[in-house]
Amino acid sequence: MIEVNHLSKYYGPVTAIRDLSFNVAQGEILGFLGPNGAGKTTTMRILTGFMPASSGRAVVAGYDVFAQALEVRQRVGYLPENIPLYREMTVSSYLRFVAEAKGITRRERTRKVGEVMELCGVHEMERRLIGNLSKGYRQRVGLAQALLNDPPVLILDEPTVGLDPRQIIDIRQTIKNLRHNHTVILSTHILPEVSMTCDRVVIINGGQVVAVDTPDNLTERTQPYRSIYLEVQGPEEAVLAHLQGLPGVLTVAKNGANPSGAAVYTLSTTKERDMRADVARAIVQQGWQLLELRAVRLSLEEVFVQLVTEEGEAHA
Amino acid sequence: MRSIYAVFKREVKAYFTLPIAYVMMGGLLFIVGWLYYLSFRWFLGVSFEAMRNPMMASDLDMSSMVVGATISTIGVVSVFTLPLLTMRLWAEEKRSGTVELLLTFPLRDSSIVLGKFLAGLAVYVVLLLLSLLYPLLAGLYTHLDPGPILAGYLGTFLLGATLFAFGFLCSTWTENQIVACAIAWAGFLFFWLIGHAADFAGSDLSKVLTQLSFAKHHENFAKGVIETQDVAYFVLFTVFCLFLTLRSIESTRWRG
Numbered sequence: 001m002i003e004v005n006h007l008s009k010y011y012g013p014v015t016a017i018r019d020l021s022f023n024v025a026q027g028e029i030l031g032f033l034g035p036n037g038a039g040k041t042t043t044m045r046i047l048t049g050f051m052p053a054s055s056g057r058a059v060v061a062g063y064d065v066f067a068q069a070l071e072v073r074q075r076v077g078y079l080p081e082n083i084p085l086y087r088e089m090t091v092s093s094y095l096r097f098v099a100e101a102k103g104i105t106r107r108e109r110t111r112k113v114g115e116v117m118e119l120c121g122v123h124e125m126e127r128r129l130i131g132n133l134s135k136g137y138r139q140r141v142g143l144a145q146a147l148l149n150d151p152p153v154l155i156l157d158e159p160t161v162g163l164d165p166r167q168i169i170d171i172r173q174t175i176k177n178l179r180h181n182h183t184v185i186l187s188t189h190i191l192p193e194v195s196m197t198c199d200r201v202v203i204i205n206g207g208q209v210v211a212v213d214t215p216d217n218l219t220e221r222t223q224p225y226r227s228i229y230l231e232v233q234g235p236e237e238a239v240l241a242h243l244q245g246l247p248g249v250l251t252v253a254k255n256g257a258n259p260s261g262a263a264v265y266t267l268s269t270t271k272e273r274d275m276r277a278d279v280a281r282a283i284v285q286q287g288w289q290l291l292e293l294r295a296v297r298l299s300l301e302e303v304f305v306q307l308v309t310e311e312g313e314a315h316a
Numbered sequence: 317m318r319s320i321y322a323v324f325k326r327e328v329k330a331y332f333t334l335p336i337a338y339v340m341m342g343g344l345l346f347i348v349g350w351l352y353y354l355s356f357r358w359f360l361g362v363s364f365e366a367m368r369n370p371m372m373a374s375d376l377d378m379s380s381m382v383v384g385a386t387i388s389t390i391g392v393v394s395v396f397t398l399p400l401l402t403m404r405l406w407a408e409e410k411r412s413g414t415v416e417l418l419l420t421f422p423l424r425d426s427s428i429v430l431g432k433f434l435a436g437l438a439v440y441v442v443l444l445l446l447s448l449l450y451p452l453l454a455g456l457y458t459h460l461d462p463g464p465i466l467a468g469y470l471g472t473f474l475l476g477a478t479l480f481a482f483g484f485l486c487s488t489w490t491e492n493q494i495v496a497c498a499i500a501w502a503g504f505l506f507f508w509l510i511g512h513a514a515d516f517a518g519s520d521l522s523k524v525l526t527q528l529s530f531a532k533h534h535e536n537f538a539k540g541v542i543e544t545q546d547v548a549y550f551v552l553f554t555v556f557c558l559f560l561t562l563r564s565i566e567s568t569r570w571r572g
Binding site for chain 1: 333
């Protein structure tokens with residue numbers, strides 16, 4: 001649905017993005033991550049047809065974003081980062097203007113505007129001036145305008161920033177519900193949001209793609225070894241020595257105790273094999289009590305920081 | 317056409333939702349009304365004089381002496397007030413960031429430019445229609461020749477369109493409405509007063525400067541004379557400014 005091939009954009013001497021390439025399949029929700037100034041907004045602006053790229057090609061819904069910009073804009077719903085709306089208009093008059101600008105016929109307009117207001121939960125605010133709305137409601141109006149002509153592609157730049165936790169859950173749910181009929185690119189700084197909402201992640205840094213994968217694969221790939229969390233009731237010295245002696249265990253560290261007094265250990269093991277069954281068996285065979293055992297995975301934050309730092313160091 | 321109308325409607329609504337159109341219309345009508353009152357009183361004084369001097373009475377003509385002068389006044393006052401209408405059209409869109417959404421709607425840049433331009437011009441036309449009250453009032457007391465009045469209004473409309481297109485272009489250059497207004501004022505005054513500079517220039521340069529002046533081209537209309545060169549000047553100036561506005565918006569896209 002979206003193909004980005006060797007896209008670059010220069011603002012005078014400043015390179016915003018360099019040789020960026022990735023694809024997004026139909027119906028997919030793609031998380032777009034990167035530190036501030038990485039080029040996320042520039043990429044999104046190019047994909048929405050707002051600005052042309054300096055070089056490279058991007059195709060959205062089968063249309064070239066430069067040569068067929070109008071066709072692309074007809075098929076893309078865009079929510080920019082700072083939700084720029086006309087403050088002097090009421091919610092319903094603004095949405096009616098956007099509907100008209102997007103070519104929705106007069107007969108369809110009232111129904112469509114009603115639908116998106118219902119979907120985004122702004123029905124009770126329809127007569128209020130946008131300038132008087134809270135940030136959360138303005139965000140919803142922004143999302144409503146993006147959804148108005150039922151576009152196959154949605155590009156959302158930080159759609160949950162500045163919202164309270166309940167609003168964040170609501171907006172996330174709304175985005176998840178769009179999954180089947182829309183292809184979504186979602187940029188965010190809230191990484192758990194990506195794990196919860198997105199099928200795949202593109203991480204960019206310094207205007208270049210650092211990684212493209214599913215959140216799970218990224219974690220798997222970035223982690224240099226496997227980690228196991230363990231709570232065991234038993235003689236600490238003996239437990240430590242025994243675990244250390246198991247083949248495939250790289251390091252064992254004791255990390256205090258749980259509230260009931262059982263010692264907590266963190267094991268790092270080789271990446272090649274899942275050692276959880278071996279560790280469980282070894283503890284039980286010794287007659288110690290195994291209270292908890294689970295694999296520890298890197299959080300997406302850790303993956304992100306690791307990838308972005310590695311890339312930064314490589315450039316340095 | 318649909319997209320031009322969508323933008324046009326939004327802009328006209330915005331003018332009348334915000335206080336700017338009312339302030340501008342009220343200000344212009346008050347100033348023109350006051351000057352109209354003064355010229356009407358002056359005309360009355362002259363008329364009383366003429367009662368004692370029948371030779372002079374034949375030269376008295378209310379159409380040109382009061383109404384024509386009022387139409388010229390509308391032109392001069394427009395130079396000072398029109399930037400108030402044009403300054404927000406692009407500068408405010410840029411400052412608030414709404415230009416980013418507007419330019420990602422499936423609208424041609426030319427439709428957006430025309431929609432906004434025509435909306436501002438429509439407000440100016442409403443203002444001109446309201447100012448027709450003055451000639452109509454004068455018409456209650458005497459017979460007025462409609463030809464020169466209509467020619468005067470045509471000239472003032474063309475002048476307004478030209479001023480508007482220039483102010484509209486200035487608004488694309490900045491995010492600050494005050495700066496947009498100041499640039500437009502400077503430009504308006506330059507093209508208004510350039511004709512006076514002709515008096516001090518050599519003969520060839522003088523001709524060029526005269527032809528560039530808003531005031532010189534507007535003068536003929538106020539006298540009731542419609543010259544093709546004056547119409548062509550205003551129309552070409554307007555079209556050229558709109559063309560530059562379109563290029564300026566394209567440049568905004570490239571620069572992001």
